[in-house]
Amino acid sequence: LVLLHPADPRAAATARTDASGTCRWTALAAGRVVAEIPARVSGAVQLRAGAEERLVLRLPEGLTAKGRVVDAQGRAVSNAELWVASRVELREFGALAGASRADGSFELQGLRAGAALAARRDDIGTSAIELLTPELAAGEIVLALDGAAATIDGRVVDEQGRGVPDALVVFGAFGQSRPSRGGAERWHPSSSTRTDATGSFRGRGVALTDARTLVWVVHAGHGPAVAWWEARGPLEIRLARGARVAGRVTGGDGAPLAHATIRHEPSSASGAWRFAPTQVQALTTSDADGAYELADLPPGAGTLSCELDEASARVEATWQPGETRAHDFVLVGAAIDATRLSHASVIDARARPADRLELHVAGRGDSRVERAETDARGRFELALPLGAIASIDAYDRATDWPHAVASWTRESAEGLVLELPYARPPARITARVAAELAGRSCALELDGPGGRASLRATIASDGRVESGPLPAGSYELELRCASLGARLSERIELGPGEVRELGWIELLQSAMLLVEVPGGERALVVLSTEHGQRAERVAGTQVRFDDLPAGRVSIAVIASSGTWAGPTLSLAAGADERVEIDIRTSSAPAIEVDLSRLAPGRVELRWSHADGSAALPPIEIERATQERALFHLRPGSYSLAATHDGARTEHAVEVGAGGGGISVRL
Structure with missing residues (x-):
């Protein structure tokens, strides 16, 4: 496909x-x-107009994704659809790539690192989206269908109330997330269908957020429309004739400018248009003569913008159904180099050519990414004009490190040379553990340049463990093998070509914790430790966490009735603990956080005790879909830090033993 x-x-x-x-x-x-x-x-x-072009796509060897599809109770799911997409194209979630077998297993070959993978079955639901890495592909991938899905019926009509056939109906929003197995916030794919001859549609297995979802409709000749479905029966969506705008983009000297990005964004108090899938977006680029055209614009107020290189212009407009309008843009200071990047190159910190660099090049106004690889002389070639490039990220394929190791932007570049912040050759880390663990597979959890990664290794007969090649730089290490684990407190600085011998590492037995949540069916339990967070969905009334590091752990329960703060425990190595959080009978006071005055966007809320320690894990809320959040905290003094649109505010909150009626307005 x-x-x-x-x-x-x-x-x-x-x-x-x-x-x-x-x-x-x-x-x-x-x-x-x-x-x-x-x-x-x-x-x-x-x-070019009237011409015929040929494009050759060469399939790489790629990664193989093996795993199984299960339901919320861990039972195998057969005939589940498997979908794949590029990581940057979650706005229109990819293409059907296969289905799970009778035992729920699947195998997809030739995928590239960074691919997004998800499963769906109409009668059960969708899984969260997994991003494929070499480490993930080395093990079993479990795609869990969470059951939080719905069947949505509706009809699309025109201005006269007549059914509109063959309209595209898209369910869900770009970046749609909800509590899910394995994390408090996980992306779920959108889905789509088309209307029949009467304009009717039925969407099956639609992913929901807080019992509702956005529904988008696109049809040629009409402006796109959006509506909320809130589990209240059939939905009727009315389309109006779309508007059209055309014009030219020129520079200050009157010369036409190609490759300019022209975009129309409707005004919407609900903020829903921020999450529009790609099919709904009104986006184009100017041609060699500077000409552009946008059709099927939604009636109403909106913003028409044009961007090229460092120059941009925008105009506010109100569109009438069926209207045609002309608008030209003049961009002063825009400069475009239409040559190919045939002699661009990458060097390391010693100015030596860097081969085996995979480059991800993002174009301006375009969510897609093109890829290229440097040759033995560190050179690469891309068919994008210089001024049309937003950024270039470099991944060092001479190492096992999955994160970008360098970035290039037009604003900071000096010529077309990308310089790595380190020198080659790659470095390695070695350590020794108990020889009786020989032959076992272990995980090297590394926090290094660009993020955290899990690299697999096999323990040798003498207990020796060795990482794969790594970029030089600063790392923190955690070594895990089955239920054993150890973490080094100091950071490790690796030089070019260095092999760092860490010596003997004692692997301590991990702790286990059973959390019982009466009345919390389908609730999400989040554990916070000094090494990070883990989250699991309650099955029945309980959830079990294995392989926990010894030390302090705080517990929170995220349910439909709000977020509940649980106790803070101190786990000993090898401990097997049990704790109960009964949200039905809990007397913890309720605090309502009012978000209604905030503009649409993501809000991060952090609750802390008076001594600065965390009372709850960080909670992220999408303001466009939620106006209030409810928290249940034990009596005491707290600080609430809210971050929204780059601004941070703090609120002191005193929770009394009597509880009830506490409100914080942001």
Whole structure:
């Protein structure tokens, strides 16, 4: 299956290759198009009016994802659809790649690192999206269908109330998240269907957030529409004729500017348009003559913007149904270098060419990413104009490190040379553990450049453990083997080509904790330790956490009735503890946090005790879908820190033993 992404995302198309590996599209608009085999490989070509172009996509060896699909109780799920997508394209969640077998198992080959993977079955629900890494591919991937899904019926009509056939209906929002197995906030894929001859539709297995979801409708000749479905029966969505705008983009000298990004964003007090899937977006780029056109704009107020290089312009407008309007943009100071990046290169800190660098290049106003790899001389080639590039991230494939090791942006670049912050060759870490563990697989949990990663290793016959090649830099290490684990407190500085011998590491037995939550069916239990957080969904009335590090752990329960603060425990090595948090009979006072005065956007809430220690794990809330949050805390003095749109405020909250009626307005 090959996906075609033209400049106008609403004109996206698909095709399947024939026996010779060839597929064809005709009657395409001129401009830049990207062809992609989802989560495997992509390529771009610039189409000229009347011309025929050929693009060759070479499939990489890639990663193999093996695992199983289960339901919320851990039972195998057969015939679940498996979907894959590029990590940056969650707005329209990918393409169908296969189905689970009778025992719930699956195997998908040729995927690239960073691919997004999810499972869905209409009668059970969807899984959270997993991002594929070499470490994840080395083990079993479990996609758990959480059961929080719905069947949505509705009808799409035009301005006269007539049914609209063959309209695209998309359920869910870009970045849609909800409490899920394995994390307090996990992305879930959207889904779509089309209306029948009467304009009716039925969406099955739709992922929900707080018992509701956004429903988008797109149809040629009409402006897109959006509505909330809140579990209240059939939904009717009315479409109006779309507006159209066309014009040219020129520089201050009157010369036409190609590759400018023109975008229309509707005004909406609800903020729903911020989460629009790609099919709903009104986005295009100017051609070689500077011309552009946007059609099927939703009636009402909106913002039309144009951006190229460092220059931008925008205009507020109100569109009438069926209106056609002309608008030209003049961008002063925009400069475009239309040459290919045929001689761009990457060097290390000693100015030596860096081969085996995978480069992810993001275009301005375009969520898709193109990839290239440096050759033996550190050079790479991309068919994107310099001014159309937003950023370049480099991944060192000469190492096992999955994170970006360097970034390039137009604002900070000196020429087209990307410099690694370290020198080659790669470094390694070795250690020794008990020889009786020989042959076991262990995990090296490393916190290093760009983030945290889990690298697999096998313990040798003499107890020796060795990491794969790593970029030089600063790391923190945790070594885990089955229920044994140890963490080094000091940071490790690795130089180019260095092999750091850590010596003997004693692996201590991990602790276990059983949390019982009467009345908390489907609630999420979150544990916070000095090493991070873990979260699991309650099955029945309890959830068990294995392989916990010894030390202090705080507990929180996230349920439909609010977020409850549990006790803080001190776990000893090898301990097997049990704790009960009965949210039905708890007398913990309720505190309501009012978010209604905040603009749409993500809000992070952090509750702390008077001594500065965390009372609850950080909670992130999407203001566009939630106006209030309820917390249950034990009596005491607390500080609530709220971060929203780059601003941070703190509120002192005193919770008395009597409880009830406490409100904090942000």
